[in-house]
Amino acid sequence: MDLIQLKLFVDVARSKSFSRAARANYITQPSVSLRIKQLEDELGVRLFDRTARQVQLTPEGHALISEAEKIMEQCNHFAEYVSMLKGSPSGDIRIATIPSVGMYHLGEYLKRFLNLYPNIHFNLQYRNSGVIYDLLAAKKIDAGLVAYPEKRTGLDVNVFAEEPLVLAVNRQHPLSAKKTVSLNDLEGQDFISFEENIPTGAAIDKILKQHSIKVNYVMTNNNIDAIKHAVEAGLGMAIVPALTVEQERKLKTLAVIKIKENIPPRPIALLAAETTASIPLNLFKEVLIGTQENKN
Known part of the structure; x- marks a missing residue:
């Protein structure tokens, strides 16, 4: 048996796939099959049930996989620790982020992190919040970046930013000349929002209901760019996170207006398993928190 x-x-x-495992390790699928067969022969148990369409763990495989994962985590941690001792941290971080955080928040943090630690490989993917929680539970990512984080068993939640919500309207809209608006100004207006299964959309809907504001929903979408384009086209107004419309405000393609009421800002958090994090992930947390503290 070897590592x-x-x-x-x-x-x-x-991955539930010999071919995907082969691609991830830059070897051929037959090589993966041979290595697994050798491991099964040495252990004296069958680890996988193989069919034409899927690969599943056997009961013995299920019993052994958690121990194998612990061994691999310890090996990775050992290699990371050695790189720290040598003064040049290395390793991998797998992070999934919701699009509005990845596109509008992550850039400066990621640039600073990679400048500090060029030997750490950063794998980034864009997913919705629900998928991010599932990927964390399945240990397919090391951390997730979400808005309005949920407290779940086994998850460590680090809120590193809070973003104001603002009103975005077309430049020809009657409200576009105002510097501030009241939520009452939204009563009966055509409105564009995130879908209800998106935490930001649920939070906006809750704010409107708490203030007894009824709007005319003409469109919902899970993509912030689609929402902005719809507002620019004059289909309706939208409440959005401030940073997502900063460029449009500067270019004057949208009117961005502050909301008078003291509505809660959108919290943005880094999620990770409560168990011991890898050295690269801890370094990334330090960059997130340190950069934010320098802003305050």
Whole structure:
């Protein structure tokens, strides 16, 4: 038994595919199959049930996978620790982020992090919040970036930013000349919002209901760019996170207006498992928190 066999065992179990595990490790699928067969022969148990369409862990495989994952985590941590001792941290971070955070918040943090730690490989993917929680539970990512974080068992939540919500309207809209608006000004207006299953959309809907404001929903979408384009086209107004319309405000393609009422800002958080984080992930947390503290 060797570490390569254990890593392939973990990779196949997580991806449920010999071919995906092969691509992730830059080897051929037959090589993966051979390594797994050698491991099974040495252990004296079958680890996977293989069919033409899917790969699933056997009961024995289920019993062993968590131990194999622990061994691989310890090996990765050991390599990361050695790189720290040498003064040049290395390793990998897998992070999933919701689009509005990844596109409008993450850039400056990521630039600073990669400048400080050029030998750490950063794998970034865009997902919605629900998928991010699922990926964390399945250990397919190391951390997630979401808005309005949920407290879930086994998750460590670090809120590192709070973003004001503002009103965005077309430049020809009657409200466009105002510097501030009251939520009462939205009564009966055509309105564009995030879908209800998006936490930001749910929070905006809650704010309107708390203030007894009824709007005419003409469109919902889970993509901030689609919402902005609809507002620019004059289809309706939208309440959005301030940073997502900063460029439009500067270019004067949208009127961005502050809301008079003291509505809660949008919290943005880094989610990770409560268990011991990798050295690269801890370094990334330090950059997030340190950059934000320097702003305050």
